[in-house]
């Protein structure tokens with residue numbers, strides 16, 4: 001089997017992408033963020049206090065004839081930005097782009113943090129990290145990809161995220177129409193459960209390519225690109241008026257600045273992020289100061305190749321043994 005679904009930016013700066021999914025019988029449609037940086041599938045639900053719901057679609061297990069309570073099971077997740085959620089667990093039929101998993105663990109939120117309440121067009125997340133990261137206790141649950149694996153034509157899913165436009169996620173096949181040339185693969189180490197791999201180096205603008213291994217995670221659920229401070233300072237040294245602002249918590253610059261491109265290596269292949277992707281957003285709607293899409297990872301303890309990087313390529317997440325990740329030019 002295969003599946004294919006849209007990845008729709010939830011706002012005008014691509015802070016996150018959502019994909020239509022259906023849960024239960026009859027199908028309830030929700031817009032969820034497919035997130036390779038976590039492994040919990042959680043949704044706004046009939047159990048979420050109404051004070052914490054602001055426009056989101058909710059999943060009501062009581063309205064589904066195929067829902068089953070996973071009794072005694074709970075979950076609680078905290079993300080690096082301090083956001084989080086927690087709740088109980090049902091199993092139910094779950095489909096993405098025509099691909100169905102029966103009795104998928106669907107984690108129903110009983111509490112969500114304010115940053116999720118404020119994201120009105122995001123109804124929850126579909127974790128596509130390794131199932132070892134799943135927070136359901138006493139027994140952890142499998143991701144949609146792990147449940148779907150046995151029925152997939154090929155043990156892969158792909159991400160084709162786009163700048164200020166709708167892209168797609170495919171399951172079980174690699175769509176040759178979505179990239180040119182070949183896919184370049186590199187090994188993934190699945191500890192502690194992220195899609196962890198190395199870049200082979202980087203270049204700032206038309207500068208020389210610096211060959212250096214940079215280990216990090218490819219994470220569709222994180223908006224920006226977070227790299228070591230040395231690389232980030234080298235980048236913003238090329239930007240007139242750029243500064244690392246304590247106040248704004250990162251590199252800002254005059255919106256009128258000319259930004260260089262940023263190139264990253266996967267093995268011998270090179271992928272260039274256009275300057276427009278790194279001119280991420282105005283710090284406030286009327287400001288002429290802009291916040292960068294490339295930021296330092298020094299406060300995170302991990303390098304994160306988020307959407308700013310991933311939308312510059314066609315990305316293959318391969319669940320083969322051993323797992324690997326592939327990048328294609330588009």
Ligand SMILES: O=C(CNCCc1c[nH]c2ccccc12)Nc1scc(-c2ccccc2)c1C(=O)NCc1ccccc1
Nearest residue numbers: 016033035037038079080081083119219221222299300302
């Ligand atoms: O959690 C995810 C992916 N799901 C995000 C879901 C989500 C959380 N608010 C959302 C809001 C909208 C949509 C999805 C989400 N990725 C990972 S792996 C390691 C870290 C981490 C660990 C320690 C310190 C920092 C990061 C994160 C992280 O917190 N990223 C978000 C972030 C990264 C940097 C800065 C801010 C946030």
